[in-house]
Amino acid sequence: MSTRSCPLCGGTRLRPVGTVIAGTVSACRDCGIGWVGEQASFEDEVYDADFFGVFDDAAYLSARLALFDRHLEALDRLRPSRGRLLDVGAALGDFVARARADRWDAIGLEPSTYAAAAAATRGVQVLNDTLDSEALGAGSFDAVHLSHVLEHVPDPRSTLTRCHELLMPGGVLALEVPNELTNLFKRTRAVLHRSTEVDQLTPEHVWFFTPRSLSRVVQQAGFSVELLRTANVTPLASEVILGGVVKHLIDAMSRRTDTGEVVELYALRRD
Numbered sequence: 001m002s003t004r005s006c007p008l009c010g011g012t013r014l015r016p017v018g019t020v021i022a023g024t025v026s027a028c029r030d031c032g033i034g035w036v037g038e039q040a041s042f043e044d045e046v047y048d049a050d051f052f053g054v055f056d057d058a059a060y061l062s063a064r065l066a067l068f069d070r071h072l073e074a075l076d077r078l079r080p081s082r083g084r085l086l087d088v089g090a091a092l093g094d095f096v097a098r099a100r101a102d103r104w105d106a107i108g109l110e111p112s113t114y115a116a117a118a119a120a121t122r123g124v125q126v127l128n129d130t131l132d133s134e135a136l137g138a139g140s141f142d143a144v145h146l147s148h149v150l151e152h153v154p155d156p157r158s159t160l161t162r163c164h165e166l167l168m169p170g171g172v173l174a175l176e177v178p179n180e181l182t183n184l185f186k187r188t189r190a191v192l193h194r195s196t197e198v199d200q201l202t203p204e205h206v207w208f209f210t211p212r213s214l215s216r217v218v219q220q221a222g223f224s225v226e227l228l229r230t231a232n233v234t235p236l237a238s239e240v241i242l243g244g245v246v247k248h249l250i251d252a253m254s255r256r257t258d259t260g261e262v263v264e265l266y267a268l269r270r271d
């Protein structure tokens with residue numbers, strides 16, 4: 001395992017923060033990123049109807065669609081002229097449909113055979129392929145969007161470098177990832193449980209970003225970060241352990257301190 005030094009900053013001050021399917025998660029005390037030493041690989045059979053079943057949950061879907069609208073608002077600010085948009089890891093095509101309704105010429109890319117077929121039956125254009133596909137023209141996209149993708153891939157930096165190649169100069173990269181290590185709800189729970197580990201790390205994930213470490217890897221891939229913020233997706237409904245007043249306080253505090261449940265980042269291809 002390559003857990004002796006940090007893959008992002010080379011730091012050697014590491015701490016274990018939990019365990020997921022792929023193994024033990026280490027976090028770097030210097031840059032904040034967390035990772036599993038084992039190499040992750042995409043296994044099509046894992047990403048089936050069960051995995052994508054979360055989209056059948058009406059509350060979850062409505063929270064996701066609200067965040068997608070926030071992404072589109074930010075994209076509108078950075079690229080008001082619109083153009084071609086690629087949604088990487090398009091799942092069932094919800095963001096592609098939303099973006100098309102917002103006047104983007106949008107297509108999706110989805111390695112799961114199950115999800116790409118499901119999107120097609122809903123009339124959404126989603127290619128069943130990966131970022132390596134030669135059908136994607138270099139420099140041909142005005143925007144590339146990845147929502148909850150980077151925490152699953154073997155090497156986020158090479159994924160981002162490929163996105164950089166697909167974007168035209170000045171094109172926009174839009175990212176959303178979970179914020180599992182500095183999320184105020186999770187940290188509060190850990191304190192209540194007197195645990196030094198972050199509880200409930202998502203078992204399928206292999207990378208654990210913080211706002212700061214996400215920003216750093218995006219810059220390493222050649223982008224300039226324009227907007228970085230966190231958000232709570234379903235904080236008040238999803239927590240059972242904390243009382244209502246406490247939840248509202250934490251929700252308000254996390255908005256001020258960039259310690260919300262997910263990180264959103266928008267960046268431009270510099271050259």
Ligand SMILES: [Zn+2]
Nearest residue numbers: 006009028031
């Ligand atoms: Zn580091």
